[in-house]
Amino acid sequence: MKPGPRILIVDDDSGVLRALRGLLSDEGFTPVEARSAAEASQLLDAPEGPPAMMLLDLRMPGETGLELLARLPRPFPAPVVVLSGEASPAEAVQALRLGATDFVEKPPSPERLLTAVRNALALGSLQEERERLLDALARPGHLVGDSAGMASLRQLIARVGPSDTAILITGETGTGKERVARALHLASGRKGRLVAVNCAAIPSTLLESELFGHEKGAFSGALSRRAGRIEQAHGGTLFLDELGDMPLELQAKLLRVLETKEVERLGGSLPVPVDARVVTATHQDLARAVKEGRFRQDLYFRLNVMPLQVPPLRERPEDLLPLARAFAAEFAGPQVPLVLAPGAETSLRAYAWPGNVRELRNLIERLNLLRGEGPLTLGPELVSAPQATAAASRPSLGQKSYREHVEDFERELIRAALQEGESIAGAARLLQVDRGNLYRRIKALGLPVT
Numbered sequence: 001m002k003p004g005p006r007i008l009i010v011d012d013d014s015g016v017l018r019a020l021r022g023l024l025s026d027e028g029f030t031p032v033e034a035r036s037a038a039e040a041s042q043l044l045d046a047p048e049g050p051p052a053m054m055l056l057d058l059r060m061p062g063e064t065g066l067e068l069l070a071r072l073p074r075p076f077p078a079p080v081v082v083l084s085g086e087a088s089p090a091e092a093v094q095a096l097r098l099g100a101t102d103f104v105e106k107p108p109s110p111e112r113l114l115t116a117v118r119n120a121l122a123l124g125s126l127q128e129e130r131e132r133l134l135d136a137l138a139r140p141g142h143l144v145g146d147s148a149g150m151a152s153l154r155q156l157i158a159r160v161g162p163s164d165t166a167i168l169i170t171g172e173t174g175t176g177k178e179r180v181a182r183a184l185h186l187a188s189g190r191k192g193r194l195v196a197v198n199c200a201a202i203p204s205t206l207l208e209s210e211l212f213g214h215e216k217g218a219f220s221g222a223l224s225r226r227a228g229r230i231e232q233a234h235g236g237t238l239f240l241d242e243l244g245d246m247p248l249e250l251q252a253k254l255l256r257v258l259e260t261k262e263v264e265r266l267g268g269s270l271p272v273p274v275d276a277r278v279v280t281a282t283h284q285d286l287a288r289a290v291k292e293g294r295f296r297q298d299l300y301f302r303l304n305v306m307p308l309q310v311p312p313l314r315e316r317p318e319d320l321l322p323l324a325r326a327f328a329a330e331f332a333g334p335q336v337p338l339v340l341a342p343g344a345e346t347s348l349r350a351y352a353w354p355g356n357v358r359e360l361r362n363l364i365e366r367l368n369l370l371r372g373e374g375p376l377t378l379g380p381e382l383v384s385a386p387q388a389t390a391a392a393s394r395p396s397l398g399q400k401s402y403r404e405h406v407e408d409f410e411r412e413l414i415r416a417a418l419q420e421g422e423s424i425a426g427a428a429r430l431l432q433v434d435r436g437n438l439y440r441r442i443k444a445l446g447l448p449v450t
């Protein structure tokens, strides 16, 4: 059997040590003993790490419990429950002020002591989780998830990040391709910025000047001189997302930039040298696009030197809960717990997540908006609810808001248009809306871009 959490008991009275040792071992904990504050300090610094919590007597010969608390780093290496003998209540209060979690009067009743121990342990694991999450959130390129797929992706990023090789990231929509691009940029150690351009979100008429920049008067809207995004990435990384949506003429211009390492602004005469690492991403099958004449083969070969594949979320169900927890901490704050109702995990795993990590993130964001004051609760019905049927069917009013009903309708409408139009551009034509706006709406609704 796995040994229970280690609990450090600090008391100079061998009778108390014996009694507490017996009580704690009977409950499956692993007691560790110290007879003085000095011994306790050594055990807190032990190579195997600090104990899970500490029971501390206040009155001891030599350094007292209060003196020990006063010099320990904050937060304490382990949550502390103090044992106050006939000590004045003022000392116990002082210990709480210094950061102790609770105090128990001596001789302690077993129930009272065990409750205090269990509460302190729960607090300790929450604190650990909080630190882990804050750590993860602090790094924008950090990839949450320990599945085999994510682990090997992380390894590849560490290996190819520092080189200048062009990288093509492939994966379904919302799998985290942009995150991977950021991780690559961080691993590259390049001093410049990561400049991201989404080729599908910018109308094709504007994409050229956005990427290449322009001189004043180059076209009727060019009122002033402007460096393009490629130039802005000098010394850093240029991330071209949704590369498959780049028009053919721009593909030729991009290829030239890659070959010459120079960029020519629209209406400009002198080429400007650029040193940018190029990372691209697509959810499309570019090899097929090449066969169908929609993507240049030479550019494909040039950019696909090192392909990185981000697996869809349904193929790495181990990542579901760590991701859900990270998003819960992001939206609700690390102090709000994420509670899984019975059956929730099973239904999360059974669901196919067509919008991948983005869909999960949207779900947690929605839950947080509906939460009120309580914890964030994931129920089994959240992802297994049957999708609304045909757009024309009468919606059941249930508990949804007006806005949620409208969004349900929008989702169905856009899904149907994507199916019939076969691409975002096709769907935008059918719905008579701007392609970039439709693209953003698809993202906002958590729909897969197919």
Ligand SMILES: Nc1ncnc2c1ncn2[C@@H]1O[C@H](COP(=O)(O)OP(=O)(O)OP(=O)(O)O)[C@@H](O)[C@H]1O
Residues within 6 Å of the ligand: 142, 143, 144, 145, 171, 172, 173, 174, 175, 176, 177, 178, 179, 180, 241, 242, 281, 282, 283, 326, 357, 358, 361, 449
């Ligand atoms: N491993 C991960 N850890 C933390 N957050 C992630 C992870 N993967 C994805 N996300 C988050 O999920 C959302 C979608 O990710 P991202 O935009 O990188 O996906 P994408 O594959 O580039 O999508 P698209 O194909 O639609 O451009 C983002 O908010 C991102 O921060």
